[in-house]
Amino acid sequence: MGINARTAEPVNYTGQTFEIGEREEYKVTNVNKMSPLGKMDEKKAKFFAEEYLKSMGNDPEKFTLNININENYNDQNIKVYNIFANHGDKDRNIDFNSVIEVETGKIISINYGEWLNQPTFPDADNGIGIEKAVEIAKDYLSKARLPFKNMLVVSGKDYNYTVNFIMYQDGVLYPVNTVKVNIDNDGEIVRFNINYRDIEKIDTTGIITIEEAKAKLSQYQKLQLSFILPRDQYSGNPVGDPIPVYQLSYINGYGIDAKTGEFVEYGESTLPVPVGKFDPYTAVKGDKNERILKIFIDIGIMPQPVPEVSENVTVGQAALILTKAFTPNYYPMPESRTEEGAVETTPEGIALKALMKQGVIKEDVKPSDAVTRAQIALWLSRAAGYDKLLDSDISFIPAPKDIEDLDKEVKNSIAIVTTLKVMNAKDGEFKPCDLLTFSDFCAIVYNAMKNM
Structure with a gap:
């Protein structure tokens, strides 16, 4: 989410503007006491x-x-x-x-959810407004007994309204304990969820001040000019030109330890470097596809750390890019296992297994293998939903002259990507067996996101 740099309106990841509510404290009087x-x-x-x-x-x-x-x-x-x-x-x-x-x-956890079978989502222009949505959510909560008595309200609007109530005790947020209310534009509640886990009260003795935490975090996270690629709210497909936005630098999986003031990480990534030493674009500056590579960094498609852009792209790197470019992020990847049953642990391996399960990659390849132009054409065609055309007897004129000896599925995929100007056939030759650099691969994926 960011602020449109031209209109100053909030913009979500699809590029749509939406209302955003203020955070406020909310006390629940009808508490469902969770005693042993x-x-x-x-x-x-x-x-x-x-x-x-x-x-x-x-x-x-x-x-x-x-x-x-x-x-x-x-x-x-x-x-x-x-x-x-x-x-x-x-x-x-x-x-x-x-x-x-x-x-x-002891009640370890409670999850309660109710939802309409056929919710309607009327025209957003006729929405009831975020303030009314929050009042509807509060009124609904007053009729239900809840697991915690003090909450912070966080509200916002996409194509319907979402009002989150997060457990808030003695100035501390407990994000595992939430109540979420989804309301359509006519004011009808279409989904209601309670998530509760019994957790020990957080020990806040000896912590640094919030001012000290802000000073530490500001070394890494600052307001910057970026952009959002507009996407269809249902399919996730790109639907327009990038929108310039101001947003905070994105540091996924990190926070400030409130007792030591040091960064803590929730994943396996390398810890970030303070501003002044850190430039997210260092690895792509001067490359012929620099603009596209920067776009992929800004919208979270680029793997981190950034691969060597001038070296041949590997199957694992390609899988990481394709899963993010063509599979909406709100679909979780399945737990991926190898043939022997071991769980995949590397991001590249997980992405490859996910694409194999989705039928995008059917070939016997390993994450470390180099990728040919023909393979990329085939995988892009499958990822973009052209599966039925691949085994058909379609005729594209003029077709590249160096693909006649290839399988029908591969030939058709090459015909598709060249016709749609995703990949080129210079002087009538596609060169299907040539390898691709990571930089050129990203440029091809960018073309596919726009044209396929």
Whole structure:
């Protein structure tokens, strides 16, 4: 999300403007107290589930209820009851699940969700407005018993309204405990979710001040001019020219340790370097495709650290780019395993397995293999949804003269990418066996995002 540098309106990742609400503190008076229930048996677990469903305004008799025991919860040698309940009719569905420790009755987690079966999303121009949406969400919450009593409201609007209530206790946010309310433009609630986990109160003794944390973070994160590539809100496909935006430098997976003032990371990436020493474009400056490479850095498509742009692109690097360019980020990648059953751990390996599962890459390749022009043409055609054309008897004129000996699927993919001006056939030759540099590969993907 950023601010449109021309209009000063908030812009989301699709390039659409939207309303954004202010954060505010919100106290809940109807708290569903999450105290330990004492030593549990199946009868008490059933009673808890039924009472919780009643507190949310439901008739437990209408629900399908399942209760089972897990002898080793999260490999911690803790015995728990897993509770599952669901109900659905022509109008809506409701799911409820909870984990309760058998010995103490401690409520480890609760998840409750209800949603309409066929929500409507009217024209955004006729929206009710973010302030009204927040009031509707609060009114709905007043009729349900919630797991925590003090929350921070964070609201915003895309093509419908989302109002998040985040647990907020003694000045500390607990982002694992949330209530989310989705409201359509007519003011109807189309989805409602509660997520609760029992967590220890955060120890805030000896922490640095928020001013010190801001000073530390400002070395790394600052307002900068970037851009957003407009995308269709349903398909995720690019639909227009880039929009210039002001946004904060994006540091994914990092924060400031409130006690030491040092960076902490949540992933396996290299720690960032302070401003003055760090230039995200260093690796691509002076390259013939510098503008495109910078675009990929800014919109999060570029792998980090940036590969050597003048060296041959590998299958793993290509897979990373293709998954981000053609698979919307809100679809999680499956847990990928090798033929022997081992879980893939490298980003390249995970991306490759994901593309194989999606049918984009069907060939027997490894992440470290170099990529030919013919392979890229084939994978791009599949990724962009041209599968049915690949095995057809289509005729493209003029077709490159050096592809006659190739398989039909490969020939057709080359015909598609050259006709759509994604890849070229200089002097009538495509050179299908030639390898590609990482830089040229990115330029080809950029063409595909625009033209396919």
